[in-house]
Amino acid sequence: MVDLSIKGKTVLIAGGAKNLGGLIARDLAEHGAKAIAIHYHSAASKAEADATVAAVKAAGAQAEAFQADLTQPGAVAKLFADAKSAFGAPDIAINTVGKVLKKPIADTTDEEFDSMFAINTKVAYQFIREAGKHLADNGKLLTLVTSLLGAYTPFYSTYAGSKVAVEHFTRAASKEYGARGISVNAIGPGPMDTPFFYGQEGADAVAYHKTAAALSPFSKTGLTDIEDIAPYVRFIVSEGWWMTGQTILVNGGYTTK
Template identity: 65%
Template sequence: MANHSLQGKAVLIGGGAKNLGGLLSRTFAAKGAKICVHYNSAATQADADKTVAAIQADGGTAFAIQGDFTKVADVVRVFAAAKERFGGLDIAINTVGKVLKKPFVETTEEEYDSMAAINAKAAYFFIQEAGKQLNDHGKICTIVTSLLAAYTGLYSTYGGLKAPVEHFTRAASKEFGPRGISVTAVGPGPMDTPFFYGQETPEAVAYHKSASALGGLTKIEDIVPLVELLVTDGWWITGQTIFANGGYTTR
């Protein structure tokens, strides 16, 4: 098989500006990958610019580009820009997502539509475009959530609208497999980032910390090596969702 290191690989990271995406961007760049740092809106542009500057200061190659991935035209445009800049694309990782913690009977149509667009539609067309644009033996990985294996309330739209990504991953892995392209999903437990704390009460945070067998929340530093494995030496794993949550939940 071809070389499975990150050296010289062209990588597009959806939501690559901060938190898990930002750490993926910086870690992969430090190992010789060229990084397209996607960010969603003006609100995250400063984070994207900071991540690119940090990579460049270390002698790495990166650029930032804005795109609203709920719009298919933006997904297509971002992939095209990355492919043009790097002369090809090897790896596509999508960390984009949105959490809503709300009782089922209080969820509005607008909230449902927004959650569907960000968590399911954006993931579908990201995988679709990756399947069109990646080089042979490329790798696709989507960040989902360990809620897909949890028996809980209040996350009906978040867990429910990340759930389709499991099947998108299976279907794409079958269809893209003949080109040597691996397609995976990673379901972290509740992660110790601002993305998590926004909708949780102190009591809920304490519960989530106590619920993992290994103790505490999932750290982004514990997810990055798994994603790196899946898009390099772990290429033989495909069509699967891997739960990485310290024993928070399993199935």
């Protein structure tokens, strides 16, 4: 019988220091997680990682922050090994790491293309691969993608293009890991009210996105708020275990597939 509770579970969150990753860490701690390994990228986000660790501990869970540039050779494998050494085999692994670029295809450099696919595609693949090696039986694996996978739009070719591969990684892994009771899914939020979004958008685009979703009038920002996504993440990695191999767009009616 699959244990559907968050209580007593060990969690690894890549990109867990801030924004949605940080909220997920705090939310799972508040719902009974035993221990949370929080990855952050660099010294620039150390203070936020430390604050999230403190919040998780205050909620009653164990926590430790792990710094790593996951694009470096062996870094994803080391992150799983370090988290496992600290807290035991993770029951839940969540990858929120990503990079966005809004740029016409004709203006996109090879260096930008390589960087986007290194972070959004290669790291995601390695995270799914290492999760298959290290997750406990009946574990849950979730990757953050984007609702642009359901959009017909210019300028996001490398962002959506580098994330769409994760859809098939997810399907394949769900088949391969299912014999161990592991469910594998991806979740695609709409444009979120975080610095990740605003850094790429001009004022006109921001104004459009704030009105583009069917439920925009009922959102505090008009955008997808991180508080809208965290409950879905919690559901997918607990009671939602029977759903596997899926990419779910959660965006208030911003786009659909």
